[in-house]
Amino acid sequence: MEFGFAGPALLLLVLGVIEVGRLAYTQAALSYAAQEATRFAVVREGVVTPSDIETFAAGQLLGLNTNLAVFTASAPVSAATNTSLVTVQVTYPFTFLMPLPSLSTITLAAESRGFYAFPGATTVPVSP
Numbered sequence: 001m002e003f004g005f006a007g008p009a010l011l012l013l014v015l016g017v018i019e020v021g022r023l024a025y026t027q028a029a030l031s032y033a034a035q036e037a038t039r040f041a042v043v044r045e046g047v048v049t050p051s052d053i054e055t056f057a058a059g060q061l062l063g064l065n066t067n068l069a070v071f072t073a074s075a076p077v078s079a080a081t082n083t084s085l086v087t088v089q090v091t092y093p094f095t096f097l098m099p100l101p102s103l104s105t106i107t108l109a110a111e112s113r114g115f116y117a118f119p120g121a122t123t124v125p126v127s128p
Contacts, residue, residue, distance in 0.1 A: 019096055023108075026064060026094050030110035033060040033069075034088045041075055041086040042114040050074055057088055068093055077118075086114040 037057035041048055048056075053073035058066045072089040091109045 015098055019098065022097070023094060026092065027108050027110070029062055029064055030069075030090045030092055030108055031112070032062075033057045034090045034110040034112035036060045037071075037073065037088040038086050038112040038114040041073070041088070042116050045116050046075070046077060046084060046118065048075075053086070053088060057090060061090070064092065081117075082119075083115065083117045086116070088112050 034057065037053050037060060040056045041053045050073040053075070054071035057071045057073070058069065061069055070091045073087070075084050075086040077084045089109065089111045091107055093105050094108050095105045096103060
């Protein structure tokens with residue numbers, strides 16, 4: 001009799017913990033992919049294109065459907081200072097296993113930035 005009252009609440013609690021774990025893993029995987037893609041671009045100092053960076057980021061998105069992820073990379077080179085600020089952004093639609101009317105899908109995002117200076121650079125940016 002008591003399990004009839006406690007069972008649904010316990011099941012809901014367990015499923016909630018699983019959902020929060022999936023959400024945390026997905027966010028961590030997005031952050032990892034963005035950070036590694038930024039590192040990939042910075043180490044290669046202007047040799048790679050934004051398309052190369054996005055392809056690399058997709059390969060770092062472990063355990064998630066890369067077809068759903070949107071990757072955006074930019075690495076503009078400043079001619080005045082001979083430097084570049086690499087920015088990699090990843091967004092991903094996270095779908096809950098237990099669909100709730102108000103929360104069936106949310107969009108998670110991660111961003112990473114890296115800076116490099118080519119030989120002869122004149123300035124180094126200061127973080128805000």
